[in-house]
Amino acid sequence: MSLLTPTIRPSVVARLNPVAKLAVALIVSCALLLSIDWVSAGVALLLECLLLLWCGLSARQFWLRTAPVWIAAPMASITTILYGEDSGALLWQFGFISVTEGSAQLGLAIGLRVLAIGLPGIVLLATTDPTDLADGLAQVLRLPARFVLGGLAGLRLVGMFIEDWHSLTLARRARGVGDGGGVRGAARRFFGPAFSLLVISVRRGSKLATAMEARGFGSDAPRTWARPSRVRAPDAILVGIGLGIAGIAIGVAVWAETWSFILA
Amino acid sequence: MPARGPQIRAVQIRARDWGWRHAGRHSQAVSGLDLQIEPGERVLLLGASGAGKSTLVHALAGVLGDAEDGDETGSLLIDGCRAAEARGRVGLVLQDPDSQVVLARVGDDVAFGCENLAVPRAEIWLRVRRALAEVRLDLPLDHPTSSLSGGQKQRLALAGVLAMQPGLLLLDEPTANLDPNGVIDVRDAVVRSLDHSGATFVVIEHRVEVWQDVVDRLIVLDPAGGVLADGPPREILASQGEQLAQAGVWVPALPPRFPKRHPIAAAQTLLRAEGLAVGRVPFGRRAASVVADGITLNLCSGTATVVTGPNGAGKSTLALTLAGLLKPAGGTLHASGTFAAGIISEPHRWRSQQLLSRIGTVFQDPEHQFLAATVLGDLSIGPRALGLSQTELTSRVDELMHRLRLDHLADANPFTLSGGEKRRMSVATVLATRPRLLVLDEPTFGQDSRTWQELVTLLAELLDEGTALVAVTHDAQFVSALADEEYRLGTPEPIRLGSGAL
Amino acid sequence: MHATLTSTRPVAAKKPRNFRWRVVDIVVASVIGVASGVIFWAWGLAWSPLSAILAFTPGLEGLLAGGWLFAGVLGGLIIRKPGAAVYTEVVAAVVSMLIGTQWGFSTLIWGVVEGLGAEIILALFLYSNWRLGVALLAGAGAGVAVGLLDTSFTSYAALDFGYKAVYFVSAVVSGTVLAGLLSWLAVRGLARTGALSRFAAGREGSRAPAVAPN
Ligand SMILES: Nc1ncnc2c1ncn2[C@@H]1O[C@H](COP(=O)(O)OP(=O)(O)OP(=O)(O)O)[C@@H](O)[C@H]1O
Ligand SMILES: Nc1ncnc2c1ncn2[C@@H]1O[C@H](COP(=O)(O)OP(=O)(O)OP(=O)(O)O)[C@@H](O)[C@H]1O
Ligand SMILES: [Mg+2]
Ligand SMILES: [Mg+2]
Numbered sequence: 001m002s003l004l005t006p007t008i009r010p011s012v013v014a015r016l017n018p019v020a021k022l023a024v025a026l027i028v029s030c031a032l033l034l035s036i037d038w039v040s041a042g043v044a045l046l047l048e049c050l051l052l053l054w055c056g057l058s059a060r061q062f063w064l065r066t067a068p069v070w071i072a073a074p075m076a077s078i079t080t081i082l083y084g085e086d087s088g089a090l091l092w093q094f095g096f097i098s099v100t101e102g103s104a105q106l107g108l109a110i111g112l113r114v115l116a117i118g119l120p121g122i123v124l125l126a127t128t129d130p131t132d133l134a135d136g137l138a139q140v141l142r143l144p145a146r147f148v149l150g151g152l153a154g155l156r157l158v159g160m161f162i163e164d165w166h167s168l169t170l171a172r173r174a175r176g177v178g179d180g181g182g183v184r185g186a187a188r189r190f191f192g193p194a195f196s197l198l199v200i201s202v203r204r205g206s207k208l209a210t211a212m213e214a215r216g217f218g219s220d221a222p223r224t225w226a227r228p229s230r231v232r233a234p235d236a237i238l239v240g241i242g243l244g245i246a247g248i249a250i251g252v253a254v255w256a257e258t259w260s261f262i263l264a
Numbered sequence: 265m266p267a268r269g270p271q272i273r274a275v276q277i278r279a280r281d282w283g284w285r286h287a288g289r290h291s292q293a294v295s296g297l298d299l300q301i302e303p304g305e306r307v308l309l310l311g312a313s314g315a316g317k318s319t320l321v322h323a324l325a326g327v328l329g330d331a332e333d334g335d336e337t338g339s340l341l342i343d344g345c346r347a348a349e350a351r352g353r354v355g356l357v358l359q360d361p362d363s364q365v366v367l368a369r370v371g372d373d374v375a376f377g378c379e380n381l382a383v384p385r386a387e388i389w390l391r392v393r394r395a396l397a398e399v400r401l402d403l404p405l406d407h408p409t410s411s412l413s414g415g416q417k418q419r420l421a422l423a424g425v426l427a428m429q430p431g432l433l434l435l436d437e438p439t440a441n442l443d444p445n446g447v448i449d450v451r452d453a454v455v456r457s458l459d460h461s462g463a464t465f466v467v468i469e470h471r472v473e474v475w476q477d478v479v480d481r482l483i484v485l486d487p488a489g490g491v492l493a494d495g496p497p498r499e500i501l502a503s504q505g506e507q508l509a510q511a512g513v514w515v516p517a518l519p520p521r522f523p524k525r526h527p528i529a530a531a532q533t534l535l536r537a538e539g540l541a542v543g544r545v546p547f548g549r550r551a552a553s554v555v556a557d558g559i560t561l562n563l564c565s566g567t568a569t570v571v572t573g574p575n576g577a578g579k580s581t582l583a584l585t586l587a588g589l590l591k592p593a594g595g596t597l598h599a600s601g602t603f604a605a606g607i608i609s610e611p612h613r614w615r616s617q618q619l620l621s622r623i624g625t626v627f628q629d630p631e632h633q634f635l636a637a638t639v640l641g642d643l644s645i646g647p648r649a650l651g652l653s654q655t656e657l658t659s660r661v662d663e664l665m666h667r668l669r670l671d672h673l674a675d676a677n678p679f680t681l682s683g684g685e686k687r688r689m690s691v692a693t694v695l696a697t698r699p700r701l702l703v704l705d706e707p708t709f710g711q712d713s714r715t716w717q718e719l720v721t722l723l724a725e726l727l728d729e730g731t732a733l734v735a736v737t738h739d740a741q742f743v744s745a746l747a748d749e750e751y752r753l754g755t756p757e758p759i760r761l762g763s764g765a766l
Numbered sequence: 767m768h769a770t771l772t773s774t775r776p777v778a779a780k781k782p783r784n785f786r787w788r789v790v791d792i793v794v795a796s797v798i799g800v801a802s803g804v805i806f807w808a809w810g811l812a813w814s815p816l817s818a819i820l821a822f823t824p825g826l827e828g829l830l831a832g833g834w835l836f837a838g839v840l841g842g843l844i845i846r847k848p849g850a851a852v853y854t855e856v857v858a859a860v861v862s863m864l865i866g867t868q869w870g871f872s873t874l875i876w877g878v879v880e881g882l883g884a885e886i887i888l889a890l891f892l893y894s895n896w897r898l899g900v901a902l903l904a905g906a907g908a909g910v911a912v913g914l915l916d917t918s919f920t921s922y923a924a925l926d927f928g929y930k931a932v933y934f935v936s937a938v939v940s941g942t943v944l945a946g947l948l949s950w951l952a953v954r955g956l957a958r959t960g961a962l963s964r965f966a967a968g969r970e971g972s973r974a975p976a977v978a979p980n
Contacts, residue, residue, distance in 0.1 A: 029871035068811060068866045075814035082818070122866040131368055147792055151857060154796025156368055158804070160410060170589045171632045176620030176649035176697070195955065196635075198801060202961040203631075203679055204363060205797040209790035211364035213327040215377035215424060216352035218789040226375035226388045287969055330784065333964060637959050677960035 011056020011127065012234075018128045019136040020235035024242030025120040031246035032117050035260055038105065040253035041112035047245045048119055055123050065126045069118035077111030130155050135229040145223055153208055157201050168196055274303035275353055275432035275464045277324060281338035283489070284319055284328065286680070293319040295489035297338070301481075306458065306465040308475045308497065311485030312512035312712045313669075313684030317468045318359055320485070321434045323347055324466065325356035342432065352381055355430030359437050359468075359683040359710070361418040362629050370396070371405030373420060377428040388427075395427035398453040400446070414441045414628050414706075415575025422450060426457050433458065435467040437683065439474065440709045441628075443574045443738050447474060470684075470712055472501070473516045484508060512712030520717045522745040523724035531564035534603040534701055534732050535586065535611070541594030542578055542585040552593035555581050556753055559595070563701065568723075568733040568746045573753030579736040580628050580705050582753070586734055587625040587703040588612045603700065620649060624694035628705040628736075630686040634678040639670055639689055642678055646697040664692045667718055684710040691719065695726070702726070704735040708742050720745050785893070790964050791845050798844065799854040802837035803861025809833035810867045825932030828913065832937075832944025834859075834876070835908040838884040839949040842904060843896055844956070844967050851888055851904070855881030876915060883911025884945070896967065902946035909941020910934075 013021070032044055057065070080103065087102030134152040137143045212218065253259040283295035294316035301307055311317050322328045323340055326347040342350040355377065358364050367373040374395055378388045392405070399419040412420065418441045425433065435454070439447040455478050458465055469475055476482075476497045484500075486492040492511060493500050501508070501515055509518045541557030556578035563569060563586070571579050584590045585597065588611025598609045599622075607618055614622070627633055636642040643664065647657040665671045668688040673681060678689055687710050694702065707723075708716055723746060727733055737743065743750060813830055820827045841854025859877025867873055887907040891900050913934035953967055962968020 026871055033872055066866065068807070072811065072814060072867070075818075079814055079818045117869070117871070118866050121863060121871075124864070129368070131372060146787075146789070147853075150789065150792030151796040151799075153366060153793050154798075154800050154857070155861070157797050158800040161801075161804075163410065167627075167632045170584065171627060172635070173616045173619065174587065174589060174623075174625040174627075175633065175635060175693070176616050176646055177635070199956060199959045199961045200631075201797045201801060202794055202956065205794040206790050206961075206964045207358075207360070207363040208366065209788070209793040210322070210327045211358055211421075212366055212376075212793070213789050214325050214356035214358060214364075215366070215428065216355075216380035217376070219352060219380075221352065222382055223380050224378075224382050224385055224388070226372065226379050226385060226392075228385065288963060329788070329790075329964065332784070332966060677963065679960060680963060 011054065013051075013055040013123070014127045015234075016238055017136055017140065017229060017231050017235045018124070018133040019140045019229075020231060020238045021124045021128060022133075022136075023239050025124050027239070027242045027246050028120055028249075029117045031250055032113055035250070035253065036106065036109050036113060037253055037258040037260055038109040038112055039256045039258040040249040041109055041116045043252045044245055044249040045112055045116040045119070047248065048116060051241065051245075052119070052123060055127050057123070057126055061126065066119060066122050069115055069122065072118070073111045073114040076114050077107045079107075080110045081107030130159075132227070132229070135225060135227050139225055139229040140231060146218060149212075149217065150209075153212065154205065157204050157208065161197060161201075164197060164200055168200070272429055272461050272463060273431050274462050275343055275350070276303050277301040277432070277464065277466075278341045278344075279338070280340075282323075282340045283337040284316075284323060285335045286319075287332070287334045288680070289676070292316075292489065293334075294323075294485070295337070297340075297485075297490060299483070299491065299494075301464060301466070303464055304462050305481060306479040307467070307481045307483055308472070308479040309466055309468045309483050309485065310470070310472065310508075310513050311492070312487050313470075313688075313710065313715050314682045315485045315487040317485055318436055318682060321356060321436055321466060321468060324432065325354045325434055326350060327356065353430060354432040354434060355425040355428045356434040357421050357425050357436060357438050359440075360629075360631075361414060361421050361441060362631075364421045364424075365409045365412075365417060366424075368409060369405065370401070370403050370407045370409055370420060373409055374424045374427050377424050381428055391427040391429070392423075395423040398426060398457065399423045400449050400453075413576040414580065415443060415446060418442060419446070419450065419575075422454075426453070429457075429461050430463060432464045432466070435465075435469075437468055437470070437710055439469065439471075440683075441575070441706065441738070443572075444740065446575055447738075451475065451478065470514055470710065472497075472514050476501070476516070484511070484513060486511075509713065512714040514713045519741070520713050520720075523721045525724055526728050527566045527730075528728060529566065529730050531566050532602060533562055533564050533600045535561075535563040535597065535599050537561040537563075537586065537592075537595065537597045539595035540582075540585070540592055540597055542581045542590065543593040544581060544590065552591070554593045557594060559751075559753075561586075561751060563732050563734060565700065565730045565732050566727055567748045568727055568735065569749045569751060570743050570747040571734065571736045571751050571753065572738065572743070577753040579753055583628075583703050583705045583734065583736050584625070585612075587623050588614055588619055589625065617649065620646060620697055620699070622699055623701045623703060624697055624699035626690050626694050626702075626704045626707055630690035631679060633690050633693060637677055638675050639665070639678055639681075640674040642689070643693055643696050646693060650697055660696055660698075664695055667722060668692050669715060669718070684712065684715060687711065688715060688719065695722070699731075701732045702734070704733070704737075706737055706739075707735055708737065708739045716741075785848055787845075787847055787849075791847055791850070794965075795841050795845050795850055795854050796857055798841050799837060799857025800861050802840065802854065802858035804865070806834055806837070806858050806862035807865045807867060810862060810869075825929045826936050828916070828933040828936030828938075829940045831909065831912045831916070832905070832940030832942075835880055835884070835905060835912060835941045835945035836949050838881040838908055839901060839904045839945045840952060842884055842888045843901060843949055843953045844962060844965060846893060846896065846966055848889065848893060849885070851885040852878065852881035855884070855908075876912065879911045879915055880908045883908040883941075898947075898950050901950035902942050905944070905946025905949065906938050906942045908945050909938035912941070913937035 028044060032041060081099055087100060089101045091101065091104065092099040130152055134148050138145050138148040279297045279299040282297040283292050285292045309317050324347055340347055365373060366376050371392055374392045375388050378391055399422050401416060401419040401423060422438055439450055442450060451474060467475055479497060481495065482497045482500045483494050484492040493504050493508060505515045505518055509515045538560050540559040541554045543552035543554040545552045559582065571582060573579055585592055591612045597611060599611055603622065607614060611623065634642055635645055643661045644657055647660060665674060670689060670692065673685060681689060691707055708719060711719060723733060816830055817827045837858035838851035838855030842851035856877045859873045863873040884904040884907050887904040917930045917934055956962050957968040
C-alpha cells in the first residue's frame, strides 16, 4: 500500500465499476455546487453517510483518508463565519471582524458543503484500485489507451514516493550526507531528497517508458484488455442512487426555501 | 494484429554498417556493425562491459528512440523493415529488473505485453499462468509487484516477455540477479519456450557457460566497433579463446586468476550479530515484518564473509541491517570497542558521518546511491564529507577511476552508464572513503572477466590491509576467490571455508 | 516574436520537429502531473488560513492562485509538445481532487481552463521558443485564465469592480512568478541533473556541470 495505490478490501462498493462511482461523485458535486445553503449540503451529507456504511473501509482507513476534508471543512467554515458576507443580527464584533447571523449560517453551509462534496471523491479513491479505474476509463469511456496507461504508470511511480523516500534517505545516510549541518543541513536534507524524488520519478518514468515500449506498448494497433470493465445492473443502480441523492437534496432545500442558485 | 498460436513466425535480422551515438555523448556506442541473423537462430551476444551490447538489443527492439535520442548510421532491419515499425514482433527484457515493472499486480504485469499484441482475453490468462509457472514465480496473481525482491522482479519481467511469444526474443543479462538454481530454471524455461515457438533468440550474458550449450552461435562485439568474433560456440572458444579472454569474455576454459592473499595483521572482531532478526517496516506500521532471523555472525577485520541464499531470502535486508541502515528487528548487533572507537556500539544509531568512516555500503540497485550529475562529482562526495584535502581527494578518486576503468566516463552522468559501469561506479563511491567494513550487495554482477578481475584484486588488497568485507552474492567464482566464511541464509551457523585469515 | 532565437545549437535546429507524443512524453508528463497534484492538494490545505489573513486586504488573495498554476507551465516546458500544458495541469487537478479538496469537481474545470491559459501562449510561440520570457508569459496566461474564472464564477463575482481588478492583477502576477519563474528554474535544475536526457529540454544549453547542487 502507498499514498496513491491503496489496498482495497473486498466490499460491495469496491466491486462496482469505477466509472459508475466517478459518475456518482460528479453528479452529487455538481448538484451541490449550484447552491450554497446548509439544507441541501446537510441532506446530501446525511444520505452519503448511509451509503458509506457499505464502502468497506476500516475505521482507521476511513479517518486517515478523509482527514483532509475534516481539516478543510472547519477551516473554510470559520473563515466564512469571520469574513463572510454579513446580514441579520450582529453577534460579535472585533475590529474588521464581524460575526452575524447571516455569516454564521453561511459558514455552516460552507462547512457542510465541503464535507458533502469532498467525501464521495475520497471514498471513491479509497475503494478503487487505480488499475481498475484505468480499465474503466479506457473501456467504458473509450479514452485513448496510450494516455490512460501512461497516466496509470505515472500514478504508480509517484505512489511509490514513500518507499523511494525511504531508500533515498538510507542511501544518503550511507554516503555521509545524511545528517549534520544544523538548520541549513536540515533544510538541505529535506529539499535535497525532495528534489531527488522528482528527479528519480522523472528518470524512472523515462526508463519505464522504454520497458513499456519493449513490451509492444505505444503503437496505434488495437489492443485487448485482460480485465473486462463492464457496466452492470448494480452500477446503474448506484448511478440512480446518486441522482436520487442530488434530487432529494435540491428538492428538500427548495421546499425549505433555503435554496439559492449560485449564478442567480 | 492476428493472435499467434504456437506456430509464430521467427524473425530475421540484418545490420549493414550500423552505428549509434547516444545524444550527449562524444563517442559511438556501436559502430560499423555488419551482421545477419537467420530466423530461428539462437545467439549469445558477448563483449566487454560498455561495448554496446545493450544499445544493440535496444535498437533491435525498436526502443532506442528517434533522432531526438541519438544519431543513427547505416541500417538495421528486422524482417526487412525498420526496427521501430516491427515493435511487437520483438520482446525484450531490459538489463535493469527494477525499472520494468509496469503494473501494480503480478498477473496484470505479465498480461500487459499480451494485451498490447491484441491476444484474446481467454488466452491471455492461460499464457500468464503458464509463463509464471515456467519462471517458477510462485505467487498469487494479485500479489503486489512493489514488494518483490530483486530476483523475483527479474523472473517477473521474464514471464511478461515469454507470455508475449514474440518472433524475436531478446534477453539482456536475464539471470544476473538470480540464485544458481534460478539461473538453470530460467534458462531451461527459455529453452522450452523457444523449442515450442521456434523464435529467433539473442541473449546477452557475461557468463558463457550458462548458455553455451543451448545457443548455435556466439557474437562478440568489439568496443572499438564491429564484431570481434562470430561463429559456433565451441569452435570460437577453442580457436580464439585466448584472444577473447583478453578482451574480457568469460571463456570457461580460461577462468580468471584468483588473487593471492597476504594478510598483514591478525583478525579482530569488528561487528558481532547474535540471534539477529532482520526485516523492513511496512508503510503505516510500527513493527517490522521479519524476513530472516536467528542470524549469528562475527565480522572480523581482514576477513571476507559472503552471504548466499535463494531469491527473496532476505539477504539484502540483512546487508542493510549489518550496514547500520535498518534497525534490527530482533536480537543484537554490536560493534566492538576498537571499531566503535568511543561511540555507542549499535550501528543503526550512529550518525551519518560516523557511519561513513566505518561502514561503506553498496546497494543492490546502484541507482539508489547516485547523488551527483557526473561520475567525478559523485565519487568526490564521500571524501569531501570526510574533510580530505583536495590533493588527497584527487589522487584517491583518480586511482579508483583508473583501476575500475571509469576514467573515460568522468564527465558522464551516472544514470546513463551501462549496467556494468554503474555497478563499478557504485563500488568505487564506497571505496573512495576507505571504511573499515565494506558491505557489498552483489558487487560483481554484470562484469566482464577483466573488470571482475580488477574488482576482486582491489578487494583482496583491501582485505590484506585489514578491511572487513561482507558480500551478498550469487557468484560462485567470487565465493571461491575471496570468501573466508560463507553464511547461507537459512542455516544456523556460518560455513567456514578453506583459505582464510582465521 | 523571437522564434528565430532558439537555434543556439545547430545540431538541434536541423532535426525535424516531431509533434507526436512519444510514450516517454506521456509517462513523464503524467509523473509530473501526479507529483504536482500532491502539491496542489497540500497548497489547498495551506490556502484556507493564508487567504483568511489576506481577506483583510482588497483582493490580494489572488496572489495565492499561482500555487495551482505551475503544473501546466512545467509540463509544457519539459515535454514541448502541443497539449502538454493542458494535459499536465488536468492530471494534477484530478489527482488533487481524488486525494480530496474542498472544491470537489470544480477543481477539474479550473484545471482545464488554467492549462489552456498556459497552452495558448506556448502555441502562439509555435512551440519553438522556451526561454525565460515565454515561461513568464505562459505563467501570466494561466494567471489571466484563473483571474477571469475566479472573478466571474466564485464568491468573488459579487464584489466591486475595483476589488475584482486588484484580484485579477494579483492573480496574473502570482502566475508569472510562481508558475512562470519557478517552473523555468525547476526545468533548469532538472536538466542539470541529467534526468531530462531524453528530452530536448534537457539537452540544449550547457553540458552537465561538475557537481550537482546537493
Ligand atoms: N542513455 C544513454 N545515454 C548516454 N550514453 C549511454 C546511454 N546508454 C548507454 N550509454 C553509453 O554507451 C556505451 C555502451 O553502453 P551499453 O549499455 O550498450 O553497454 P553494454 O555492452 O551493455 O555494457 P554492460 O555489459 O556493462 O551492460 C557505454 O559507454 C554507456 O556509458
Ligand atoms: N521494499 C520492500 N518492501 C516490502 N517488502 C520487501 C521490500 N523489498 C523486499 N521485500 C520483501 O522482503 C523479502 C526479502 O527481500 P530481500 O530483498 O532482502 O531478498 P534477497 O535475499 O536480497 O533476494 P534477491 O536475491 O532476489 O535480491 C522478500 O520476500 C521481498 O518480497
Ligand atoms: Mg548492458
Ligand atoms: Mg537482494
